[in-house]
Amino acid sequence: MPAGKTKVEAKVGGKPTYATDYFKSDTEEQVWLGSPHIDNLVTVSLALGGEIWATRQRQLIAEKLAEKKIPATTANIEAYKSSPEEDKAWEAQRVEMARRVYGVLGRSLKPLKEQG
Amino acid sequence: MKRRDLFPIAGGIAGMATLMSGKSAEAATRQNVFDPYKMPEDMRQRYSTRMPTLDRQSAEDFYGSFRLAMNNQYPGLEEEVAETLAEQGVKVDPNWDLKTAWEMSMKDPRFAMKARTWISGQQLMWAAIKDSFDGQADEVLAELEKTDRMGPGKLELNPEMDVPEYTRYEIHIQPAGYVGHPLAGAISAFGSKHFGRANANLWNDHQERHLKMAQDMPIPKDGEVKRILDMGTGWGSLAASLKERFPDAEVWGIDVGGPQVRWAHHRAVKLGLDVNYAQRLAEDTKFPDGFFDLVTSYILHHEVTSSATKKIAKEAFRVLRPGGVYHPIDFVTAGNDDFKAPKSLMQKASVWQDHRYNNEVWSLQYRATDFPQALRDAGFTSVTAKAKPGGAFGDLTGTKPA
Numbered sequence: 001m002p003a004g005k006t007k008v009e010a011k012v013g014g015k016p017t018y019a020t021d022y023f024k025s026d027t028e029e030q031v032w033l034g035s036p037h038i039d040n041l042v043t044v045s046l047a048l049g050g051e052i053w054a055t056r057q058r059q060l061i062a063e064k065l066a067e068k069k070i071p072a073t074t075a076n077i078e079a080y081k082s083s084p085e086e087d088k089a090w091e092a093q094r095v096e097m098a099r100r101v102y103g104v105l106g107r108s109l110k111p112l113k114e115q116g
Numbered sequence: 117m118k119r120r121d122l123f124p125i126a127g128g129i130a131g132m133a134t135l136m137s138g139k140s141a142e143a144a145t146r147q148n149v150f151d152p153y154k155m156p157e158d159m160r161q162r163y164s165t166r167m168p169t170l171d172r173q174s175a176e177d178f179y180g181s182f183r184l185a186m187n188n189q190y191p192g193l194e195e196e197v198a199e200t201l202a203e204q205g206v207k208v209d210p211n212w213d214l215k216t217a218w219e220m221s222m223k224d225p226r227f228a229m230k231a232r233t234w235i236s237g238q239q240l241m242w243a244a245i246k247d248s249f250d251g252q253a254d255e256v257l258a259e260l261e262k263t264d265r266m267g268p269g270k271l272e273l274n275p276e277m278d279v280p281e282y283t284r285y286e287i288h289i290q291p292a293g294y295v296g297h298p299l300a301g302a303i304s305a306f307g308s309k310h311f312g313r314a315n316a317n318l319w320n321d322h323q324e325r326h327l328k329m330a331q332d333m334p335i336p337k338d339g340e341v342k343r344i345l346d347m348g349t350g351w352g353s354l355a356a357s358l359k360e361r362f363p364d365a366e367v368w369g370i371d372v373g374g375p376q377v378r379w380a381h382h383r384a385v386k387l388g389l390d391v392n393y394a395q396r397l398a399e400d401t402k403f404p405d406g407f408f409d410l411v412t413s414y415i416l417h418h419e420v421t422s423s424a425t426k427k428i429a430k431e432a433f434r435v436l437r438p439g440g441v442y443h444p445i446d447f448v449t450a451g452n453d454d455f456k457a458p459k460s461l462m463q464k465a466s467v468w469q470d471h472r473y474n475n476e477v478w479s480l481q482y483r484a485t486d487f488p489q490a491l492r493d494a495g496f497t498s499v500t501a502k503a504k505p506g507g508a509f510g511d512l513t514g515t516k517p518a
Contacts (some may be wrong), residue, residue, distance in 0.1 A: 018374030022296030023287040025475040032228045043236040050175030057174040094181030106189030
């Protein structure tokens with residue numbers, strides 16, 4: 001359990017934040033894989049997945065815009081409204097990418113143990 | 117902002133099927149009845165919200181999909197953990213408590229990786245949302261200042277309110293929790309989309325989950341629903357969804373977090389919904405006796421102390437009119453025939469991980485509390501308690517004697 005509260009400014013720039021002091025969790029201090037560096041590297045690898053998908057998502061939207069003869073400007077990409085069919089297809093692509101790239105993290109270690 | 121609006125402005129729920137329910141058309145309250153999982157395109161667009169930048173939204177989407185993808189990547193884990201422990205001379209003891217089950221399971225590297233990736237995904241999801249809003253905080257706060265003063269619904273903020281200590285934790289490791297970040301409501305709202313991704317029953321990309329809960333909400337036998345209270349409303353979604361179902365009702369959402377109700381009000385303004393939000397405590401709502409026909413809450417109780425749960429049940433009883441209905445939506449607890457305490461090593465370890473490292477500070481207290489009995493003790497009769505099919509939540513309803 002946390003020892004003390006994290007202070008929060010009641011006002012910023014003279015304007016009320018309506019926020020108040022809170023107890024910070026210690027979850028980010030946990031080391032579970034034998035070294036904080038390994039824990040950090042796992043987090044880094046997941047973060048990279050998020051960054052890669054973000055790039056892929058922009059590309060997918062740019063392709064959709066191109067099909068409609070709309071310029072793939074930053075504003076057009078940011079403002080793009082996806083259809084339910086596109087949402088479904090992109091969710092499936094994300095899940096498949098995650099399974100393909102990260103599935104190995106869940107693999108059984110029994111064969112390795114059996115090999116000695 | 118150089119991005120899609122956080123909320124596309126839109127009107128009511130025109131064009132949807134409506135009907136009158138209850139004993140007679142005179143007494144019953146008008147309702148909009150629809151299937152949220154087959155919402156028409158105009159409504160889908162209205163509820164199609166996105167974070168301030170596409171890149172951060174895409175990253176958040178990915179972390180949700182990652183969780184979904186990894187759900188079934190650990191077959192045979194329980195047996196493998198037992199074998200690892202056996203190699204270390206430890207036999208799995210079915211009487212281990214939750215903490216011991218977790219500590220023993222963490223001796224297995226595959227289990228430890230599962231724990232690490234789940235928590236890292238949760239941390240990254242929150243970081244994506246928080247970074248997105250922090251990066252445009254001035255702009256978003258200026259937008260909030262405008263909507264603070266707009267209707268149709270009211271906003272009541274009480275910055276001098278005595279915020280109970282038990283509410284000041286980073287529940288779900290949300291950065292700064294529900295009360296400590298000026299944009300906590302926005303952060304919670306987008307986090308809720310993520311939580312739903314790993315379970316088809318919790319899908320919430322367009323607020324489907326809350327709209328469905330509102331559609332399924334039990335109502336008084338006489339069909340009258342003139343006033344509704346959503347306790348611990350957070351970012352206001354269930355209250356807004358109830359307004360969609362009962363367009364003529366006076367709907368209130370209250371929450372301890374000022375930033376929460378501020379964002380809830382902002383959403384309601386943008387959605388064109390006449391819902392009132394107030395920064396108040398569920399234990400002490402300040403409403404008159406018998407004011408409401410229906411009182412509800414969504415996953416409030418497992419985030420408060422057992423003592424608070426009992427006080428809140430009494431307060432719900434006080435503010436309901438005779439014949440009024442209390443329907444708190446939350447996980448199944450002791451006292452419910454469908455309650456199952458975690459038994460297997462993986463179940464125990466998972467519950468401990470959620471409590472200790474996902475910072476569900478009060479969830480163990482909550483699950484051990486006989487919630488149905490708390491409703492009876494508060495004065496409710498006709499208390500029904502069972503598990504909802506296909507989901508994690510219970511179906512608990514109490515009626516105030518007529």
